Amino acid sequence: MSGRPEVLFPLFADLETLPGIGPKTAKLMEQMGLQSPRDLLFALPYALVDRRRRDTVQGVEPNTTVTVAVTVGMHRAPRQKTGAYRVHVSDTETEFQLVFFRGRKEYLERQLPFGARRVVSGKLEIFDGMAQMVHPDHILPEAEADDIAPFEPVYHLTAGVTQKVMFRATRGALQRLPELDEWIDPALKAREGWPDWQAALHVAHHPEALQAFGPTAPARARLAYDELLAHQLTLALARMQDRRAPGVASQGNGQLRARVLSALPYRPTNAQARAMEEVAGDMAAPHRMNRLLQGDVGSGKTLVAFMALLIAVEAGGQGALMAPTEILARQHLEGLQPLADSAGVVLELLTGRDKGAERRAKLTALARGDIQILVGTHAVFQEDVAFADLRLAIIDEQHRFGVSQRLQLAQKGAAADVLVMTATPIPRSLALAQFGDMEVSVLDEKPPGRQPIKTALISTERMDEVIGRLRAAIGEGRQCYWVCPLVEESETVDLVAAEERFKRLRAVLGDDVVGLVHGQMPPAEKDSAMARFQAGETKVLVATTVIEVGVNVPNASIMVIERAEIFGLAQLHQLRGRVGRGTQASTCLLMYQPPLSEGGRRRLDVLRETEDGFRISETDLEMRGAGDLIGTAQSGLPRFQIADLERQAGLMAVAQTDARKLLNDDPGLKSPRGQAARVLLWLMRQDRAIRLISVG
Structure with missing residues (x-):
């Protein structure tokens, strides 16, 4: 599939093709990030105004929106031009006033003739002890009252764009919804009770009840899932691409690792042993490792990392460990030096401070393969740094390194395995959003002897x-x-x-x-x-x-x-x-x-x-939201339009499993569901993924 499928053309047309939108409004909407009918459809309302009919305004809390049928009474025009024009009305139990500033007498007498029945809807206020409704939002004859939706959606706006404009344009966009084949796994859709895509969008913009509105409501959950599935398909395609990329199988004989383990005063925890096995398995495989090692402060990530570096050395290659700052790079060096000594391997440090002859000597030794393990800061990325045979790159504190830097380092060794470490316990939903293309090992035990x-x-x-x-x-x-x-x-x-x-x-x-x-x-x-x-x-x-x-x-x-x-x-x-x-x-x-x-x-x-970092981070996510938690600007976290990572955390895990399974069964996305998933990727503007399929 070379270009956007034709069935989606109406959704990607110009905004000006929608009712009520001219060039000026279109420009204002673009500033809100809305560029096509498709974007309007995914800009769901953030609140609802309850406009269900009541019999009376008696007993209603002030500042509440009410919709009520009234009989029109006397009109009272103001004495001065700037005063308020008042119309007395009565419902089944009480009287109140409709108030209009700068109201035109002839117009209002036509709209609200004495003795007529009307349905009015607006905010009820109390002024000088009298209930009043200033500039009602709706005034309709009883026969047309059904035009007022029981729940009116409220959209995010920008200056110059009103709710009416958004409402009308969105209705126009909804009329263009094409028939699309289903990309969600039928069993999952049935289990969750999710509507079809078209129906979900209609309900999300026209909720018939308050229950249909929150993030857990079936229509909203389905649309959020579509977004998460497209994101996880993109990551799964990147992962598949990675796995196709030629890797180097690094299998050690275990001798260096055995020396270090026997020199240690304690035995590794079960979690450490499990992580070491997972890493060794990945490194021995013919494709490139891309694994995240997540462990709380003091869970012993350093030992797991060093064992991985030793596999690279045992296999006849080199390993590199990158830290975000010089202090940390030096500390890694101090921590690893005794372990390196017990294994008898050559460990060296390279930071921005190395200059002149000393730096040149290190680079020569590195290119010859005399330095087996290099610890450093981002200085390791520089053009002139060349390895004899880089097998493994370990990046500490991932959130300081973007995806692009991960790739840059991996390019130093054509097929080097990559292990990323973080001491920041990231809640599962965020870890999947950010590192969904990676395998994850978690260290969830503390080594013995640590004091609480x-x-x-x-x-x-x-x-x-x-x-x-x-x-x-x-x-x-x-x-x-x-x-x-x-x-x-x-x-x-x-x-x-x-x-x-x-x-x-x-x-x-x-x-x-x-x-x-x-x-x-x-x-x-x-x-x-x-x-x-x-x-x-x-x-x-x-x-x-x-x-x-x-x-x-x-x-x-x-x-x-x-x-x-x-x-x-x-x-x-x-x-x-x-x-x-x-x-x-x-x-x-x-x-x-x-x-x-x-x-x-x-x-x-x-x-x-x-002291459980994962429990703490889940609470943090609930209380502060995803953006604050890892500072979205620099975290590489995708921005979702509908999906809410705090309240829909569970959906992200389902989307990852589903995306991986779909690609496993149908790597070229050629089956009917695969074809539907391609349309989803176009719909969600996942161009990166589309390029990966066409390459694949």
Whole structure:
């Protein structure tokens, strides 16, 4: 199929072909992202106005929309031009007024003749003790009252586009709906009680009852599923393409891995062993690995990653591990060095700091294959970095790397396997939206010997008490992180907050005891402040959130987070994971500024009750929504028009299974359902997927 199927042409015509839309309105709609009748159909109403008929306005709460039949009474024209024109009306039980500003007498007398019956619909207000309806939305003879829909849809608007215009244009678009073959699996559709595509769109724009409106209503759920299915088909096609791409089978003899395991003071957890097996299986297969390793803070991802790197070396190749920042790259190096020594493999670090002769020497050794494992920052991406035989690329903290960078790294080794690691527990629905083209391994157990972290909530009014407790802990030789809030978007203001806290703590605890790290510092200063804290020279590190990912100081056993209520849950969980890495019991103090909102209290309570990152992230998703959770702008998360990842999380998993099964049974999408799915991809503007089918 080379171009858009003809059956869809009417939906992709110009907006001006719809009733009531001229060039000016079309331009305004385009600013709302609506470019064709198809887009209007998927811009579903976000609310409903209840216009069901009532007998009387008696007892109705003010500011409610009511629809009622009335007998028209006296007209009262205003004395001044600017005054209000009033028409008295009565329903079965009471009287009220219809009010018109700048009302024209002749027109209103024609519309509302004395003694006539009319149905009026509008917002009821109370003014000077009298019920009134200002400028009713509808005034109709009783015989035409059925023209008022019992539930009137309310659409998102932009300046210059009214509800009436949207309503009329959408009705025009609905009349063009083509007959399309069904792309949803018949058994699934029957089980869920979903309507056909056409019927679903009609109901979504004309709900007959309030129940037909929410995200779980069959028509809405079906349309959301269409969108998720198209997205997952695209990812599944990309995955199929990946699997067709020639990979290199890397199978090790296990010798290096055995050396490391015997040198470890503990046995890997079952979750680690399972993940290692999954990775080894992928690497041994002839196609390219594309796997996500998801594990909470402290679940032992590093060991799994290192074992994978050793497979690459055992198979005669090289491995690379990429971290988002230099501090983390150095820390990976420190963590892996003892393991590399026990295996007897050559490990090297490459960052933006390597310059001149030193950098050239490293690049030469890498190209010759003398360096077996390279740890680095994005400097590893640069043009002049060449490997002798790159078998595996591991990317740490995926959300800092977009899909395009994943591909770039994979191109360094023509067919290198890719393993992506993240310590951010991502709820399943989001993980599928973002990484649906990947296989997923989850580390859901903590290695033995990790101390639980005690979490307490404390009001900022008790600051002096906290500082007093801190002084005692330092006396016992313990170390502490003190995280200052990101109050403003501007870093300069945060800086002031951090510097104030730094000065105050130094005054109480002593000058050489307290260090400071913030986002504005030059990298060298930041590293040296971190290094002094890691070495135990400073006992308290005051920081903005730059410490959240991965920094490891086993002796730090206290974490104070100021204004914890303004942080995201996932972020608080990440920060808390910085302590509890040594042998002693650790404490995390969440300081909040009273009074706490109900949501703020609920978020902090969840942290106090559990250390399970997945449970925390699910709560975060429920409370804040997908966009905030991973910052949609840089997360690569698709934007859905209808599907709601918070409330329809379950549908995403079904869509993934369904899409993979469909492609498994019918890789060329040639069966009747496959052909229907192609039309769905065109309908959902999944051009990337369409290109993949035509390539396939």
